[in-house]
Amino acid sequence: MKTGIALDIREVRKTFILSHSGAASLKTALLWWKKANREKLEVLNGLTIRVKHGECVALVGRNGAGKSTLLSLISKIYKPTSGEIVVDGRIAPLLELGAGFHPDLTGLENILYNGMILGLSRKEVLERTPQIVAFAELETHIDTPVRTYSSGMQARLGFAIAAHVDADILIVDEVLAVGDYSFEKKCYDYIDEFRRKGGTILFVSHNPDSVRRVADRVIWLAKGQVKMDGSVETVLEAYLAAGEER
Amino acid sequence: MLADLKELWRFRELLWAMVERELRIRYKNSALGFLWSLLNPLVTVAVMWSVFTFLLGNNTENYSAYILAAYLPFLFFNMALLDSAQSVLGSLNVVKKVYFPREILPLASVIGNFIHFVLALGVFFMFLFGVWAFTGFQVAPFTWRLVALPFLLIPFFALVVGCSLLISALNVFYEDVKYILSVFLYLLFFVSPVMYFSETVRSALAGRANGALIETLYHLNPVATFITAFRKVLVPPGRIEIIQDGVAVKVPPAPFDYTMVGVACVVSFVLMVFGYWVFNRMKWRFVERP
Known part of the structure; x- marks a missing residue:
């Protein structure tokens, strides 16, 4: 298995243009004076993360913190507005199981x-x-x-x-919650085996149990930036405490 | 753009798999899938031929072959554009979840339709052999000009690729593009010599002021030029009946117009490069469409 940096995310920004007009059509493109109501949404604000080969990183954060956007950027579905993402190795994105089935x-x-x-x-x-x-x-x-x-x-x-x-790198977006109990166990067994062989995992989860089960590092994203980065218990505790305060 | 081409080459196996999938879905659910898909052009041509021969009384020799030789390439253009217009938009759920070069989607539609077109040309030659046997082995089923066929297929393919890339990219952001496209294709059928002949156009314009100019403008439509060229390459020349000064006369087909076909080839390749350039500029924003 590989060693060194698996994922190098440098100063990545991602801005989306929000449209309130709904469906895309030529009409909206031609009515240029209505473009004033286009809002910009900054999802990621200069994010810098380094993941080494063999690490298993969980991303936590509230809805809209930029977790899924980050996974999509790493999977080359979006291009960053600025910044750079360097990936060493082959990625298997598990953003939605069976999305490409006909x-x-x-x-x-x-x-x-x-x-x-x-x-x-x-x-x-x-x-x-x-x-x-x-x-x-x-x-x-x-x-x-x-x-x-x-x-x-x-x-x-x-x-x-x-x-x-x-x-070499598995990108998982809350997809393990599907299937029955025995299949879920099979998935976890596979992930354990994958980690044992030195594979790198980056996953998003809202379930503290599965984070504890799999991850050895947790990154807390808030408003498109890294709020906290460290060992599972420290970050998870802080994150859960912050959630209860509200 | 070179980097994009390199990436496309890396994914060439996926492109072939998608072409295969396209054809498989098209011919699926019926053992006679391929023959069914040929029914449309054959019935259409049979109707056009009956109308022109019996109702309008046109006596052009080899008329059904002439129509078929023009209608098959037109149908390829038509179907490839309609399919590829929806190709990216229809796969947006995949595009949002997995990375692969997005141009594979319209290209697979075009190549799938192209293979279908080439297969249909095979049936067309069987048809010519049938006519040959039926008419007592008089008109040979093909001429030496057939060797030029690949040199027509390649630029025509390039033309379709260029248009498809443009339309599939635009249709992601402006969904009305496909409605405009279907009207445009309907009109294109009438301004291209499918039912009639470029010789008819020439004789109708002959007496007019600016007739030559209008004829050149007419042939600047690359589809019209290619269709005429396909006819000359595919069909053994039969005399064409046109109306001259109110009288029906039979004339031999006009010679192959190398200049106009050359212009059409250049236009096609330029369009292909332009289409690919536009597509590459837009493809990263597909997932971010409003």
């Missing part, structure tokens, strides 16, 4: 297609397909279209694919 294709076809979206080659996906199917426990349904799956089955398949891309 309902009319079978589970097997979706594995191929989703695995390739996550950066595997066709050959690699085909080699791993049996393991993915076994992990998702979908042997009997794998040849039926995904639209016939329950949401739990879709989430299982989504997690199984992401678990098999051989990522």
